[in-house]
Amino acid sequence: MRPAARPGVAFVGDAALATDPLFGVGCGWAFQSAEWLVDETRSALLDHGDLDVALERYRRAFRRRLGPHHMQIADYSTGRPMRLNERITFRAAAKDPVVAAAVEEFATRRSTILRLLDPRLLPRVLGSDRLAQSLGWRERRRSRQLLPR
Numbered sequence: 001m002r003p004a005a006r007p008g009v010a011f012v013g014d015a016a017l018a019t020d021p022l023f024g025v026g027c028g029w030a031f032q033s034a035e036w037l038v039d040e041t042r043s044a045l046l047d048h049g050d051l052d053v054a055l056e057r058y059r060r061a062f063r064r065r066l067g068p069h070h071m072q073i074a075d076y077s078t079g080r081p082m083r084l085n086e087r088i089t090f091r092a093a094a095k096d097p098v099v100a101a102a103v104e105e106f107a108t109r110r111s112t113i114l115r116l117l118d119p120r121l122l123p124r125v126l127g128s129d130r131l132a133q134s135l136g137w138r139e140r141r142r143s144r145q146l147l148p149r
């Protein structure tokens with residue numbers, strides 16, 4: 001990932017961010033980032049405004065929209081085992097439609113990982129896992145056995 005713009009130059013698609021292709025997001029991000037670049041710069045180009053200010057807006061929009069997704073994808077791509085909070089959340093999503101909708105929003109990149117930090121989800125996530133507290137220790141031990149680093 002590099003800054004999507006600097007004074008006088010802009011990058012879209014893989015030129016700005018090449019994330020792990022396993023997640024199948026690069027084509028969409030290429031089209032979207034081209035659109036964001038046009039959105040942010042067309043007025044400056046058509047009305048002879050300050051192009052570098054517009055490019056800076058694009059750079060920030062790109063980072064705000066894709067940065068959290070990229071960091072999270074890169075984190076999964078290390079091959080690390082699932083964390084306890086992820087196991088509990090995904091298990092809850094299999095049982096609770098509200099949690100499932102939040103996980104779907106995040107997994108399809110319609111919202112960032114921050115969606116799962118919504119405090120209203122927490123009781124539902126913990127409520128659907130009666131053993132959430134006592135599982136903590138056993139889950140960690142099991143994840144080490146099943147998913148070696």
Ligand SMILES: Cc1cc2nc3c(=O)[nH]c(=O)nc-3n(C[C@H](O)[C@H](O)[C@H](O)COP(=O)(O)OP(=O)(O)OC[C@H]3O[C@@H](n4cnc5c(N)ncnc54)[C@H](O)[C@@H]3O)c2cc1C
Nearest residue numbers: 012013014015018019021022023024025026027028029030
């Ligand atoms: C194995 C693999 C699987 C993938 N699977 C998926 C998937 O399932 N879903 C998904 O959404 N994304 C997937 N991606 C990612 C996706 O292919 C890229 O994110 C996307 O193609 C980026 O588009 P782009 O236009 O930014 O760059 P590119 O598609 O790389 O296009 C850049 C173009 O510029 C040309 N070029 C380079 N230098 C010059 C030059 N000096 N002059 C003229 N032309 C030049 C290149 O030849 C190329 O045609 C995958 C990637 C890989 C490697």
